[in-house]
Amino acid sequence: MGASESSLSSSQKMTDEITTVTERSEALDPILEKLKSLKITRPILTSTPKEEGSLNDILVRKASSSSALATVNPNVLLELISIYRDWQDGKVQQISMKQEEIENKIEVADALAIKLLQRLNYSVSAMKTSSQHLSEVHSLQVEIGELKGRLTERSDRAHHLS
Numbered sequence: 001m002g003a004s005e006s007s008l009s010s011s012q013k014m015t016d017e018i019t020t021v022t023e024r025s026e027a028l029d030p031i032l033e034k035l036k037s038l039k040i041t042r043p044i045l046t047s048t049p050k051e052e053g054s055l056n057d058i059l060v061r062k063a064s065s066s067s068a069l070a071t072v073n074p075n076v077l078l079e080l081i082s083i084y085r086d087w088q089d090g091k092v093q094q095i096s097m098k099q100e101e102i103e104n105k106i107e108v109a110d111a112l113a114i115k116l117l118q119r120l121n122y123s124v125s126a127m128k129t130s131s132q133h134l135s136e137v138h139s140l141q142v143e144i145g146e147l148k149g150r151l152t153e154r155s156d157r158a159h160h161l162s
Contacts, residue, residue, distance in 0.1 A: 030090075041076065 041079065
């Protein structure tokens with residue numbers, strides 16, 4: 001669930017290629033599966049049946065006397081421990097899957113960051129080149145101005161001579 005692959009082209013072309021493939025498992029809803037697997041079990045505590053004649057007897061009953069008579073069924077306790085262990089294993093699997101998904105997302109983000117860094121470096125290089133060309137334009141403008149002035153002088157001399 002969430003296995004991803006990313007590939008980044010290493011060429012210096014202006015084409016950007018990042019491919020992400022995601023696979024999802026088509027499993028049933030885990031909560032629904034748990035609800036279907038529920039069953040009625042034996043009580044954990046067993047005690048001798050006690051005659052409680054009235055509501056007052058039930059409400060006033062001391063907890064210490066009832067817990068002294070109760071015993072824990074070892075089979076039920078073992079079953080509870082195994083259910084808890086299964087629950088823990090399920091949680092470990094869920095955490096592992098989420099961790100894998102996060103790692104895949106980090107890989108994709110890294111690939112995108114690398115591609116953005118390449119674009120930034122290309123843009124910086126283009127801006128530096130443009131800046132150098134623009135700085136050369138000023139000196140060319142000055143030189144053209146001087147040549148224009150000389151041409152005007154020569155043109156004026158030619159008009160005066162003719």
